[in-house]
Amino acid sequence: MSHTPDPDVPESVDEEEEWLGVRAVARLWPVREDWVPSVAHLADVRVRRSGGESRGTYGAAPTVYHFHPGDVRRAARDIAEGGVDVPTVYRTDTPDGRRAEFWRKLLNRVLGTLFLAVLLASVLMLLFVAGFLLTVE
Structure with a gap:
């Protein structure tokens, strides 16, 4: 079975159900969101991919996946x-x-907190420098 529908073949008229996104599939399967596309490949689920094109030096665009509802x-x-x-x-x-999910969430929260702390420290330092320069004669 092909994992990607043939773009030349039109969708059937009776197929009115919307294809599902990663979050919707993760709610139906006992699978972490990061791994839904891999498990879909293992389970022979038809997938539509969009994005992912190269941006040259800047990497690649994010890839968005949609999964066939009947296959899901x-x-x-x-x-x-x-x-x-x-x-x-x-x-x-x-x-x-x-x-694995616990450690991923913890790491994201710690890194997010550190980023906000550095951002706040930078803003406070800029305010301090501006205040100092305005008060010095």
């Missing part, structure tokens, strides 16, 4: 029954997966 429902059943071999660190219902 079928894969949810297969994942629940153990038909798809999903690594434990990808899952939200295993100790390894919960531990």
Whole structure:
């Protein structure tokens, strides 16, 4: 089964359901959001990708994934029954997966706090320098 629909083949008229984003799929599957595209590949789910084009020196644009709703429902059943071999660190219902998610969130919060502290210190330093220069004759 192809993971990407053929762009030359038009969508069927009876297919009115919207394709699902990563967050919607992560709510249906016991899989961390970061790993939904990989698990979709393992479960033979059709995927539409947009973005990801090269920006040269600046890296690549973010890639946005949308998943076929019928395939997602079928894969949810297969994942629940153990038909798809999903690594434990990808899952939200295993100790390894919960531990990895905890450390990722903690790291993001610590780095965010440090960034805000540096930003606040920079603003305060600029205000101090401006005040000092205005008071000095």
